[in-house]
Amino acid sequence: MKALVIDGYVDEPACLGVPPYLSPYPRYIAGALRERGLSEKDIHYLTIDTLRENPPGAAELVGRADLVIVIAGMTVPGRYLRASPITLGEIETIFRTAQGVKVIGGPIRLGFSSEGGKAAKDTRGGVNLVNTVLARMDLEAFVYDLFKDDIKDVSPAKLRDPEAVDPRFRTTAEIGRWGPRGAFLIRQHPDYPYCMCELETYRGCGRQVHCSFCTEPFYGVSDYRPVEDVISEASALYSHGARYFRIGRQPDLFSYHGTDTGGPVPKPNPEAIERLYTGIRNSAPELSVLHMDNANPITLAAYPEESEQILKTIIKYHTSGDVIAFGMESADRAVIKANSLKATPDEVFEAIKLVNKFGAIRGANGLPEILPGINFVHGLMGESKKTFQLNYDFLKHVLDSDLLLRRINIRQVMAFPGTPIYGKDEATKKHKRLFLDYKERVRKKIDLPMLRRVVPEGTVLRSVMCEIHEKGITFGRQLGSYPLLVGIPASLPLRKFTDVTVTGHGMRSITGVPYPLSINTASPNLIRELPGLGRKAADSIIAGIPYTDRGDFLKRVSEGNYLLQFIEI
Numbered sequence: 001m002k003a004l005v006i007d008g009y010v011d012e013p014a015c016l017g018v019p020p021y022l023s024p025y026p027r028y029i030a031g032a033l034r035e036r037g038l039s040e041k042d043i044h045y046l047t048i049d050t051l052r053e054n055p056p057g058a059a060e061l062v063g064r065a066d067l068v069i070v071i072a073g074m075t076v077p078g079r080y081l082r083a084s085p086i087t088l089g090e091i092e093t094i095f096r097t098a099q100g101v102k103v104i105g106g107p108i109r110l111g112f113s114s115e116g117g118k119a120a121k122d123t124r125g126g127v128n129l130v131n132t133v134l135a136r137m138d139l140e141a142f143v144y145d146l147f148k149d150d151i152k153d154v155s156p157a158k159l160r161d162p163e164a165v166d167p168r169f170r171t172t173a174e175i176g177r178w179g180p181r182g183a184f185l186i187r188q189h190p191d192y193p194y195c196m197c198e199l200e201t202y203r204g205c206g207r208q209v210h211c212s213f214c215t216e217p218f219y220g221v222s223d224y225r226p227v228e229d230v231i232s233e234a235s236a237l238y239s240h241g242a243r244y245f246r247i248g249r250q251p252d253l254f255s256y257h258g259t260d261t262g263g264p265v266p267k268p269n270p271e272a273i274e275r276l277y278t279g280i281r282n283s284a285p286e287l288s289v290l291h292m293d294n295a296n297p298i299t300l301a302a303y304p305e306e307s308e309q310i311l312k313t314i315i316k317y318h319t320s321g322d323v324i325a326f327g328m329e330s331a332d333r334a335v336i337k338a339n340s341l342k343a344t345p346d347e348v349f350e351a352i353k354l355v356n357k358f359g360a361i362r363g364a365n366g367l368p369e370i371l372p373g374i375n376f377v378h379g380l381m382g383e384s385k386k387t388f389q390l391n392y393d394f395l396k397h398v399l400d401s402d403l404l405l406r407r408i409n410i411r412q413v414m415a416f417p418g419t420p421i422y423g424k425d426e427a428t429k430k431h432k433r434l435f436l437d438y439k440e441r442v443r444k445k446i447d448l449p450m451l452r453r454v455v456p457e458g459t460v461l462r463s464v465m466c467e468i469h470e471k472g473i474t475f476g477r478q479l480g481s482y483p484l485l486v487g488i489p490a491s492l493p494l495r496k497f498t499d500v501t502v503t504g505h506g507m508r509s510i511t512g513v514p515y516p517l518s519i520n521t522a523s524p525n526l527i528r529e530l531p532g533l534g535r536k537a538a539d540s541i542i543a544g545i546p547y548t549d550r551g552d553f554l555k556r557v558s559e560g561n562y563l564l565q566f567i568e569i
Contacts, residue, residue, distance in 0.1 A: 003033055004065035005185075006094060007047045008072035008086025012107050013216050013327070014203060014294055015249045017071075019047065019083040020479060021196045022189050024249055025071045025106055025139065028170070030185040031178025032144035045188040048086040051094075059097070068098040069143060073107025075120075075215045075414065081475065081485065082468050088112065095132045101146070102132040105139030110215055111416045119415040119425060133165075140178060141170035172225045175200070179233035183240050193241045194465060194495065196289070196479060199234060200249030201225055201256045201276070206266060211329065212339035212381060212420040213413045216251050224257050227272055231279035238284035244479050245280065248293035254310055255299055264342075265299045270309035277317035288463075290318045291481035297326040297351035298343040304354060311358045315370060320363020322370035323406045323481045324355055329377045330387060331394035338382030339421065345394050348374075356403045365478060366461040368454065371406035373482055378435050379413040379428030381421060388431075388438040395446045404454055407482045407508075408447060410439050443507040451505050455484065457531045458566070459502040460515050466492045472525075476500075485509035489525040501566045503529040516568040519553070520546045530566060533559065 005026045010017040017023025030043050044061055051058055062068060072086050095102045111120030135142035145165045170178075179200075189195045205214070206222040234245060247253060256273060258266025280290060292314065300307040314322065330336055331345040343351075352372045359370035376391055398405060412435060415425040428435075455461070464486050466476040474492040477483035486500055487509060504511035513526045519541070528538040537559060547553040547569050554560040 001038065001066045002042050002044065002061075002064070003038060003067040003069065004044045004046065004061055005029055006051065006062075006068065006070045006086075007045065008070055008091070008106075009048065009074070009083065010071060010106050011074045011076055011078060011085070013076055013214055014251045015200075016198060016246075016293075018078075018080050018085065019049070019189075020191045020194060020244075021198055021246070022186060022191075023071075023198050024175075024179065024200050027182035027185050027197075028140040028175055028178045029069060029071075029143050029182065031180065031182030032140050032174075034181040035177060036144060036147040040184050043185070045185050047083075047190055048090060049083055050190050052090075062094060062097050063099055065098065066100040067143075067146075068094070068100055068102050069139070070094060070102075070104040071106040071139065072104065073110065073112070075107050075110065075416065076411070077113075077414070078409075078411075081477070103135055103139070103143065103146075104132060105135030105142060107215065109134060109136055110218060110418070113414050118428075119422065120417065122417050135167065137167040138170040141168050141174065144170075144174070144178075169220065172202075172223055172229070176226065176229035176232070179229070180236035183233065183236035183242070186237060186240050186242050193243060194479060195242075196244045196246055197234075197237050197242050198246055198248045199230060201230055201247060201253065202250050205251055206255070206260070207264070207342075209340045210420075211327075211341055213377060213415060215416055215419070218418065222251075222255070222266075227257070227275045227279060230276060231283055234280045235283035238287065242284075243286070243288040245284070245287060245289060246291045246293060246481055247276070247280075248291075248481070251294055252296040252299055253292050254295045254303075254307055258299075263302065265296055265302060268299060268303050268306040268310055270306050270313065273310050274313045277313055281317050288319070289480050291322045292318070293323070293325050293481060295324045295326060295351075296342055297328065297348045300351035300354050301343065301347035304350070307351075307354060308358070311355065311370070315358060318370070319480075320365045320369045321367035321478060321480045321483070322359070323373045324359075324370060325373040325375060325407075325409075325482070326351060327375045329375065330380060330383075331390045332383070332387040334384070335380050335382045335387055339380045345390075349394075349398070352398060352403055352405070353401075360404050362459075365463065365480075366455070366459050367478075367484075368404060368406075371404050371454070373407040373409065374405055375409045375411075377411060377413050378431065379425050381424055381427070383427040383431065385431075385434060388434055392438065392442060392446075395442060399446055399450060405450055406454060408442060408450075410442060447507045448505060451508070451510065455502050455505075455510060457502055457504070461486065461500045461502065461512065463497045464500045464512075465497050466494050469494070486512050488512055488514065489529060490514075490523055501531065503531050513566075515566060517566060519567045519569055530563060532562060 113120040202224040204219040204222045205216045210217040255266045257269040328348045355372045363369045415422045464476045474488045499515040500512035501515040
């Protein structure tokens with residue numbers, strides 16, 4: 001029996017699976033199939049982008065697989081450099097071609113929409129899934145339950161009528177087994193070995209009243225995985241060649257194994273997080289990246305001492321360039337109240353200060369050790385013209401306070417069936433023009449000066465992977481959490497790493513040149529990008545090529561002493 005897992009990509013509040021990220025979904029499914037008796041060679045994995053390229057044998061594999069599983073669902077869609085999530089038309093085409101048992105699941109079970117500002121449609125009514133089963137709860141548990149005991153004892157009734165399988169959530173004990181068993185799947189990822197493995201510590205939200213738009217409550221209350229299970233999964237991935245990890249699949253890492261004290265958030269457990277980080281480091285000693293994702297700002301504001309301990313642990317064991325994503329959503333107290341949001345502007349500001357206190361120091365890869373990221377959501381209930389000014393004023397206060405933010409994410413709400421805001425998101429259309437103007441203002445007045453602080457001209461960023469070519473420019477990123485986009489005005493080999501000197505800033509990206517730049521062989525475009533050079537000085541340096549050695553360069557170039565830190569001869 002052959003199974004095919006097609007990764008249409010996921011992007012959720014607490015989980016990212018768009019390349020170069022590999023989400024837990026396909027790994028858990030592969031582990032469940034292995035536990036049911038399938039061999040590794042009979043479990044195939046394709047991303048939707050690979051399928052679009054139509055490599056030899058791909059179409060045949062879709063047609064002859066006994067079981068075709070599609071993972072899909074974007075509940076917080078963004079913009080992606082070189083990947084594109086699966087479309088409804090592609091899902092329907094795949095399932096028309098497939099002859100075996102056809103199953104689809106993941107966040108798409110909650111609804112489907114292509115962009116923020118547009119409410120999601122109920123999947124069962126919005127997608128033509130003829131002879132296809134939509135897993136209404138956990139896809140990995142559904143696939144596991146298709147088989148009675150093992151792959152050699154398939155229940156024919158279940159394969160003929162998968163609707164006979166009762167939908168359910170998987171347990172932490174099950175993914176404790178499936179995670180390590182499915183780790184082999186990383187070798188089939190098109191980016192291997194340069195893919196980020198998203199690690200889950202827990203899912204679900206422990207708040208009694210949830211944010212009006214969030215889909216995380218659909219997973220229930222917080223269900224913490226044992227620390228040892230997460231370490232075991234990281235170890236298995238490492239044994240299969242994984243070197244890039246993000247502890248990302250949780251709404252608040254600082255609450256992992258926290259204690260319920262009756263307050264708005266659990267009391268953090270610094271000891272559990274130290275065991276997690278030390279365990280991952282010991283089991284993956286030569287990892288290249290260890291980052292995190294989400295934290296609730298009110299946790300840091302309410303428990304500063306415990307949060308300080310956790311920050312120190314993270315900085316001790318992680319890799320630099322890390323980002324803590326804070327779901328602030330709004331600085332408007334009327335919006336906060338109407339949508340049961342997590343934290344006040346004052347609490348978010350205190351959390352930003354705490355992270356900056358320990359994380360703003362520059363690390364080994366050229367970026368600060370760890371910085372906050374801020375998420376804003378517009379179109380929420382109670383939003384008015386005043387909301388946009390309050391959000392801008394908050395960001396200006398952060399900027400004027402000499403604090404650093406790594407990213408500012410601004411989006412319009414995507415309302416899903418079953419959330420309190422569903423059917424009440426009319427502000428997305430009402431304020432569309434205001435939203436676009438405000439977003440542009442933030443990019444120019446906040447993002448640009450902030451980026452110049454985070455990575456000043458002359459900063460050297462280590463290990464930037466070149467990913468795409470466009471109009472004579474190579475675009476690349478460091479592998480990590482919310483990596484900076486770097487444009488290099490030259491055609492460099494793709495899937496190769498280079499160090500880069502920062503030479504210029506856009507609103508959300510930077511320009512750079514390879515470090516050190518070989519002055520005798522570099523193109524004029526690259527030489528003209530060197531920091532601190534005017535056009536006339538750059539042209540003079542170009543005209544003087546070749547230089548015999550450093551002494552010759554210093555003798556003939558007045559800016560030589562400054563430039564020697566960025567070049568080689």
